Structure formats: C-alpha cells, structure tokens
Amino acid sequence: MPDALLEVDRISKRYGEVVALREMTFEVRAGEMFGFVGSNGAGKTTTMRIALGVLTADSGQVRWKGAPLTFETRRRIGYMPEERGLYPKMKVAEQLVYLAELHGLSAAAARRAAGEWIERLGLGARRQEEVQKLSLGNQQRVQLAAALVHEPEVLVLDEPFSGLDPVAVEVMSQVLREKCDDGVPVVFSSHQLDLVERLCDRVGIVRKGQMVACGTVDELHEGGPARVRVRVEGAGPRWVEALEGVQVVDKLNGSVVLELSEGVDDQAVLRAAQDAGPVREFAPHRPSLSELFRNVVTEETAA
Missing domain, CATH: 3.30.70 (Alpha-Beta Plaits)
Known part of the structure; x- marks a missing residue:
C-alpha cells in the first residue's frame, strides 16, 4: 500500500457544548482522489479548515509526509473554499497573478501560470473582467484556477462542483484527474454523490464529526x-x-x-x-x- 502523504490523525474540535469533530481520522496517498461526503454540519468543512490552519484542533494532528503541517508546508496546498474566496472587484488575470505571487512565484512565473490556467479552464474571454461580473459557474472556475496557479503539492477542495454546468463539470473533472496522474493527492467534498462515485479512488463518509466508513466503493459494499x-x-x-x-x-x-x-x-x-x-x-x-x-x-x- 502506498505511503500516505496527507494524514488527518484523530483531530477533535468543540464549540462549547457542540462537538464538531470527534477523533476524525483518514489519509490520502500520492495520486489519489479522495471523496469526503456527509450531511450538512457533519464536519467536512471544519476538517478542511483545520488542515489549512484556519482553525486549530483541540487535539489530534494533521501531517504532511509524516511531519506536522507548518506555515511553509501549508503554502504548498491548493485550497478551494465552499464560499467564494475571491476579491470581487479585481480582474480575473490580475487576481490570479496576485495570488500566485503570494505563494512565492516570481512576477514572470505568476503571469505565465495565471495565463495557462485561464486558458485551460476556458476563461480566456473573461481575463479582463471583474470577478463580481462573472456568472457563478465562471467564478467557480476562477476559484479553481486560484487553487492551482501556484502548482500545489496537494489539493483540498470544498464543494468544487457546486454551480457548474455539465461542460464545466467535465473540464474540472479532467483537470483533477490530470493532477492525480501527476501524483498530486486530491481531497474534495461534494453532495453530488454520482460524481464522487465516478471520480474518486476512495470515499470517506462522515457522520456527526466522525469518519464512519472509508474505502473504495467496492470495499464499502463488503x-x-x-x-x-x-x-x-x-x-x-x-x-x-x-x-x-x-x-x-x-x-x-x-x-x-x-x-x-x-x-x-x-x-x-x-x-x-x-x-x-x-x-x-x-x-x-x-x-x-x-x-x-x-x-x-x-x-x-x-x-
């Protein structure tokens, strides 16, 4: 079995009397697409935010290549939040260049990467438009480009297919599969279970802050x-x-x-x-x- 690159090891989180996560545990391997599914409020987004350092776990640990995540390793994560995390009045190309530079790319490398992802995701005609003027589907494409523009070593995506038309779903699916083929681990949550079943190598089902089932779809049937x-x-x-x-x-x-x-x-x-x-x-x-x-x-x- 390949070694895990991203490990979520028994993380727990409480908000007063509310238990958001209870020893959440799973791992994602190189080149693996991992589907993270559960009802609203099950703990998927909280888990992702802890992995990104946005929230702090009460206990447990998130590791990358066997070591605890640090600020530097988190810079190598491509994160796509469920809520739009973009500057609404910035133009598409300008925004992607800015975000790439924040992740450490030079100005020239940032412009090149932004241009490549704009074309790859079918945003060429929108590159000089403000994000707030785009359709929700095109905003979602920009959000994915923002997660990819710095060539991350792992992708963590919260509801990436939300609001996309069938053509955009296929484009995004192909991009994610290509990243996996390059060895990048991909974790994404989705309520579109048919897509999860079609795309993912393994699936984790979350209930009340706990991982209650995890494996390939075939293994989940056993x-x-x-x-x-x-x-x-x-x-x-x-x-x-x-x-x-x-x-x-x-x-x-x-x-x-x-x-x-x-x-x-x-x-x-x-x-x-x-x-x-x-x-x-x-x-x-x-x-x-x-x-x-x-x-x-x-x-x-x-x-």
Missing part, C-alpha cells in the same frame, strides 16, 4: 446484506410479503430492489417471483454510493 433487483410483469410488490427475511428497499422503473436477510436463498425468491407472474428481470443489485450514504443517514436517524 459485509452488507445481499440485494436483488426483480421485475415481475403485471405484479406489484405484494408477492414479497409472504417471503420471510425479504423486504422491499427500493423501486426502480417497474422493478423492486429486495434485501435478503442472512440465510435467505435467492433461488427461493426467484421461484416465488415466477409464481407471481412472468419474470422479466432477476439480477444482483449493487447499491450506488447514494444508497450507501442514505443507509448511513438512516442509521443516524434510528440511533
């Missing part, structure tokens, strides 16, 4: 109950009611998704479906990341 997708022509889901240890957990385009308790024979379920009518579909069902996430939220509500 140990869960068996599910099958069944479509019986002309029959509703009532035929399932007579089956012990079987319950309907979803309905999809005329099919039902059944969850089988341990020990239930799927062939017995198939025979019952055939007795109910012509079976047009009977197949194992692999839950999406959205379903896995919903299960975690359901567990939280039931707790």
Whole structure:
C-alpha cells in the first residue's frame, strides 16, 4: 500500500457544548482522489479548515509526509473554499497573478501560470473582467484556477462542483484527474454523490464529526446484506410479503430492489417471483454510493 502523504490523525474540535469533530481520522496517498461526503454540519468543512490552519484542533494532528503541517508546508496546498474566496472587484488575470505571487512565484512565473490556467479552464474571454461580473459557474472556475496557479503539492477542495454546468463539470473533472496522474493527492467534498462515485479512488463518509466508513466503493459494499433487483410483469410488490427475511428497499422503473436477510436463498425468491407472474428481470443489485450514504443517514436517524 502506498505511503500516505496527507494524514488527518484523530483531530477533535468543540464549540462549547457542540462537538464538531470527534477523533476524525483518514489519509490520502500520492495520486489519489479522495471523496469526503456527509450531511450538512457533519464536519467536512471544519476538517478542511483545520488542515489549512484556519482553525486549530483541540487535539489530534494533521501531517504532511509524516511531519506536522507548518506555515511553509501549508503554502504548498491548493485550497478551494465552499464560499467564494475571491476579491470581487479585481480582474480575473490580475487576481490570479496576485495570488500566485503570494505563494512565492516570481512576477514572470505568476503571469505565465495565471495565463495557462485561464486558458485551460476556458476563461480566456473573461481575463479582463471583474470577478463580481462573472456568472457563478465562471467564478467557480476562477476559484479553481486560484487553487492551482501556484502548482500545489496537494489539493483540498470544498464543494468544487457546486454551480457548474455539465461542460464545466467535465473540464474540472479532467483537470483533477490530470493532477492525480501527476501524483498530486486530491481531497474534495461534494453532495453530488454520482460524481464522487465516478471520480474518486476512495470515499470517506462522515457522520456527526466522525469518519464512519472509508474505502473504495467496492470495499464499502463488503459485509452488507445481499440485494436483488426483480421485475415481475403485471405484479406489484405484494408477492414479497409472504417471503420471510425479504423486504422491499427500493423501486426502480417497474422493478423492486429486495434485501435478503442472512440465510435467505435467492433461488427461493426467484421461484416465488415466477409464481407471481412472468419474470422479466432477476439480477444482483449493487447499491450506488447514494444508497450507501442514505443507509448511513438512516442509521443516524434510528440511533
């Protein structure tokens, strides 16, 4: 297993009686895209702000290449906040050059890097416009350029796809994958779970300030109950009611998704479906990341 570059090790944070983080722990490896998902208020943004030094943890540590993060190592992080972190009255090119120089680039290198990212992200026609006059989607592109302009060694992005049209989503996805291919670790949070599932090498699910599940999507499926997708022509889901240890957990385009308790024979379920009518579909069902996430939220509500 490759060594971790960015390590979040048991960080905790309280605001009075409110526990924002409780021993939050995960790691991100070189060239890995890590998806950070959870409900609003679960602790994702607080974790990112602690990693950036914007907030201080009550306990625990964030490390880069095995050593605690310092001001100098944090300068090598590309950060994209969920809220717009741009100067609204500055022009696009001027702003990116300024931010690149703040990260230590020379004036010439800053101009060159700003120009490259402006073109790469499709902002060439907007380079002399004030940020406040851009659409929200183009502001988001500028925000990404600001995170990339100093050639960071790690990217930490909070809801980077928010407000983007499908074309911009594809552009940003391609850029992030290219950075990973160059060995840069990428951490991003998102409520767009289909994108997380498509892009990420590993996913961490956060609940009430704790990491409750972490791994590849395949690993997150392991140990869960068996599910099958069944479509019986002309029959509703009532035929399932007579089956012990079987319950309907979803309905999809005329099919039902059944969850089988341990020990239930799927062939017995198939025979019952055939007795109910012509079976047009009977197949194992692999839950999406959205379903896995919903299960975690359901567990939280039931707790």
